[in-house]
């Protein structure tokens with residue numbers, strides 16, 4: 001089994017680790033010309049960014065040649081998953097992939113403009129994230145099916161329409177920044193460069209990894225609910241760097 005994943009704050013990686021199989025971080029495949037994989041089961045775990053999914057996830061589904069007897073897709077989300085998983089399923093069908101098991105896992109919402117992270121962290125228990133994670137793992141290991149009718153879902157493009165080339169302008173770096181470079185290493189898009197200061201490029205995917213993992217809490221959005229941050233407790237910083245850092249591929 002292969003479990004592909006995309007993660008910023010670790011929620012999707014925590015689920016992917018629980019499901020198991022060979023774990024492959026999608027950002028590490030960005031420069032590969034050939035993406036051909038064959039396994040008994042192939043799945044994909046990623047955060048929901050309504051009305052879409054992260055651009056790299058959609059591009060992966062567009063480019064990869066996947067061969068398996070059983071396909072699964074799980075979106076992690078915080079408060080409202082909308083129709084995203086149906087739209088992703090519809091998108092995948094156009095690429096010849098039919099998900100046998102399609103679901104979503106409610107967990108902490110890491111979206112800083114709207115949510116306060118200390119309050120969100122306290123929602124893990126009431127959202128029953130642990131129990132649902134176990135159930136999802138059991139379902140996949142038993143190769144259970146959960147089909148939905150996605151025909152009426154909205155079409156999505158291969159690039160998340162929410163991606164804004166001017167996103168860099170929404171960041172603030174305060175005096176606590178010591179140029180440690182963690183923000184560059186956790187960015188799945190290779191969009192952050194640290195030299196004599198922190199530079200943000202034009203292809204930010206809005207995943208917020210740089211904001212949540214800054215060890216000095218020196219990175220902020222001009223419009224954020226509070227300065228509290230979220231890192232999934234089952235995931236270590238070094239796992240996020242291994243998953244996302246673009247320079248380690250060179």
Ligand SMILES: Cc1cc2nc3c(=O)[nH]c(=O)nc-3n(C[C@H](O)[C@H](O)[C@H](O)COP(=O)(O)O)c2cc1C
Pocket residue numbers: 006007008009010011012013046047048049050051076077078079080081082107108109110111112206207208232
């Ligand atoms: C740009 C952005 C958009 C998001 N949109 C939604 C959304 O529409 N609905 C929702 O429930 N959660 C939304 N979230 C929250 C994430 O989907 C959720 O916290 C997810 O588990 C994060 O996964 P990760 O820790 O693997 O990055 C959004 C987060 C970000 C950063």
